[in-house]
Amino acid sequence: QKEVEQNSGPLSVPEGAIASLNCTYSDRGSQSFFWYRQYSGKSPELIMSIYSNGDKEDGRFTAQLNKASQYVSLLIRDSQPSDSATYLCAVNPGGGNEKLTFGTGTRLTIIP
Amino acid sequence: DTEVTQTPKHLVMGMTNKKSLKCEQHMGHRAMYWYKQKAKKPPELMFVYSYEKLSINESVPSRFSPECPNSSLLNLHLHALQPEDSALYLCASSQMEGNTIYFGEGSWLTVV
Numbered sequence: 238q239k240e241v242e243q244n245s246g247p248l249s250v251p252e253g254a255i256a257s258l259n260c261t262y263s264d265r266g267s268q269s270f271f272w273y274r275q276y277s278g279k280s281p282e283l284i285m286s287i288y289s290n291g292d293k294e295d296g297r298f299t300a301q302l303n304k305a306s307q308y309v310s311l312l313i314r315d316s317q318p319s320d321s322a323t324y325l326c327a328v329n330p331g332g333g334n335e336k337l338t339f340g341t342g343t344r345l346t347i348i349p
Numbered sequence: 350d351t352e353v354t355q356t357p358k359h360l361v362m363g364m365t366n367k368k369s370l371k372c373e374q375h376m377g378h379r380a381m382y383w384y385k386q387k388a389k390k391p392p393e394l395m396f397v398y399s400y401e402k403l404s405i406n407e408s409v410p411s412r413f414s415p416e417c418p419n420s421s422l423l424n425l426h427l428h429a430l431q432p433e434d435s436a437l438y439l440c441a442s443s444q445m446e447g448n449t450i451y452f453g454e455g456s457w458l459t460v461v
Contacts, residue, residue: 271449280439280455281392325391329447336405337450339391 241328243340252349256313260326260340263307268331270302270309275323275342284324285311316347352376353453355440361459364430370456372423372440380404380446381423383415384439386455392439398423399446430460 240263250256258272269288273281285300287293287309293300299312309328313320326340353374362368372381380399384392397405398417406415412434414426423440440453 269447269449273452280437280452283449283451286449327450331447336394336397341391 241326241338241340243324243326243343245341246344247346248343249346249348250316252316252318252347254316256316256320256345256347258311258313258324258326258343258345260309260311260328261307262309262326262328262338264328264330265304265307266330267304267307267328269329270300271327271329271337272298272300272309272311273325273327274320275325277322281325313345318347318349321345321347353440353442353451355438355453355456357456358454359457359459361461362427362430363461364432366430367426367428369427370425370438370440370458372425372453373421374440374442374451374453375421376442376444376451377420378442378444378451379420380443380448381417382439382441382443382450383423383425384441384452386437386439392452396425397446404446427458430458432460435459 271286272284275281287300287302297314301310323342323344325342356371383395386392395409396415401417416424437455439455441450443450
């Protein structure tokens with residue numbers, strides 16, 4: 238059973254601080270990794286994709302991938318109340334199995 | 350704004366009704382997906398079409414019937430649904446199967 242695990246939260250972070258969201262996956266051969274943001278009552282919106290070990294930055298968001306540890310994280314700098322949402326980690330195993338596996342999501346609340 | 354358009358946004362149907370959910374994308378993507386999402390759960394894959402052919406069917410009950418009339422359109426035909434089928438139905442597309450997935454805004458379905 239290929240799994241993607243996230244802490245369901247809720248994770249509360251003061252406005253202006255760094256929010257750190259973590260995700261682990263079980264399939265060592267996984268190729269592609271994604272973070273989606275989902276506001277309550279809305280559909281998932283792609284925030285970041287990452288394919289290689291290391292950091293990838295986009296504005297206030299940084300994705301970090303460590304394939305040896307089977308760990309992917311999302312850092313949100315200068316957190317804003319508008320960042321309050323559920324963050325879904327998704328992993329594509331690749332290698333012929335192209336079915337995206339989602340974690341259960343982490344609910345993030347930014348406290349003004 | 351998402352470039353994957355879903356209609357209707359909301360649908361209420363009786364258990365004996367026949368209805369359809371529609372999805373359209375104009376990004377030239379060749380893979381299209383239907384997901385089902387229940388409250389506080391991650392999206393669950395239902396069907397994948399790749400180059401207009403059904404690629405993945407996740408053992409979905411036959412009361413859900415997908416159709417891909419062309420590379421831009423994806424329908425989900427609904428018949429004799431149960432109240433437990435009430436959920437957010439998400440259409441998504443990607444350049445090819447396995448690439449980054451982009452979701453539409455979703456169709457909220459309530460079965461009464």
